[in-house]
Amino acid sequence: MKMRICCTTCPNECELDVEIDENKKIIQATGNKCPRGLTFAEKEVVDPERVLASTVKVDGAKHNALLPVRTNEALPLRLHFNVMHQLETMHVHAPIKMGDVIIHNVCDSGIDVIASRNID
């Protein structure tokens, strides 16, 4: 099977044309300017990962109703809606500093959800 993949490792955003076999192993890949493109593609065809960004409600803040958050690393796409459900009911309290851990080891992924900004 043939696929077109966009490597998002760096701003070059190489577009790779890859061919995979029935075990999702890459037979051929073209279009990547560096080896990181191939590493990205190998993961992308088996279990794609993205950084998930969303918001949680914040109480006691001067100006803000919501705190923007994100996963500190790329999280498997299959877990995104799971994490969204957890975030939906959460409340956090101001003050908050950028980088504060909001959920530790979310969905047992080894990945944390962290605050994207300070809120006073």
Add this chain to the structure above:
Amino acid sequence: MNTNYDVIVIGGGPAGMAAAIEASKQNTSVALIERNDELGGILNQCIHPGFGLKYFKEELTGPEYAQRLINELQETTVKVFLSSMVLSIHHDDNQTHYVTFINEEGNTTLSTKAIILAMGCRERTRGEIKIPGSRVAGVFTAGLAQRYINMDNFKPGNRFVILGSGDIGLIMARRLSLEGMKVLGVYELMPYANGLFRNIKNCLDDFNIPLHLSTTVTKVIGKDRVEAVEVSKVDENLQPIPGTEEVIPCDTLLLSIGLIPENEISSKAGVELNPATNGAYVNERFETNIPGIFSCGNVLHVHDLADNVTAEANITGKNAALYALGLTSSIRDNTLVVHVKTPIGYSVPSSIIKNENASIFFRVRKPISNAVMVVTSNGKEIFRGNAKEYKPSIMECQIIPSKILSEANDEITLSLEEGE
């Protein structure tokens, strides 16, 4: 209160903050005026990642990118005025500028040697593309819906149609889907997508949202609230083709149809605007036609990456500071006018200094798979680049060494020679 500053920056987004930081590094007194109640500008509502890869060398969300600049700004002596709206800019014969703004305390006028315009841009609205049909609730610009969802905790609707495949539209398609709202499709007038390829993949394909090219919304249907939109295919002249109409039941229409630099204060102050960008004409130092008034970021021309805004603003901040300190004068001699030929839509700057290396930013108006940059001066070829692909969604930068420019007469023209 001090009412005189070396440099005054208007706007506290990624352009204004970066310009203020850099100006203050030159040991100038700097004031920054922001109309919102916090710094960061539109970055605060862009909660998605994809920022900072170039400038901070790591991937950040919009709020993180803003927070880093805010933290940096707090280390400086820049005086920040929040919730303050600039009303006008005036000048006197001594080349002193006056900036008048209004806030809860009333009107204030500050004087300065140099002004940096960094007000950003605003979204084009329904009126601008004249979509026929009923004037009902439920038609939003994509950025407004983004603010409602990401900052105000409001839900703008349930079933969405998005018009325009620019990055904001694509990002919103993902965001709405993640928050449990239904995106029925993204419709694009042009035969190609306008957003970055990564956003097509990560925002539409990941969520099985269809993208319909060469299709536009031709009617809004509903009584008090949007009940449906009519979409039609368009021909090569972008005109709707009769008989291709399709009615899509939905309750919300999001518009992601382009941005306009917000230059009302600039033009009232006498700053000349380029109709190709709706931003100021600037020279290589990002100085407008009025000595001491500079412009950078999305108020100058719409960028696709905040990183490029910050880089441009750093240069502008430094130039404005050097001007304010009297270390440089306005460039009016020994310059070359920069012209562009279709399909290049515009260039920034629009004039350059003859004996310095030049970085010229431009954007093409249509995708070209393979073209060579050719620079001529008064008809004579002085530069030829390598063949590459050009896309309207990507701002390009052509660097021309001073040695080549020394061969130019009084103008240079950038053109693209299309290959096979």
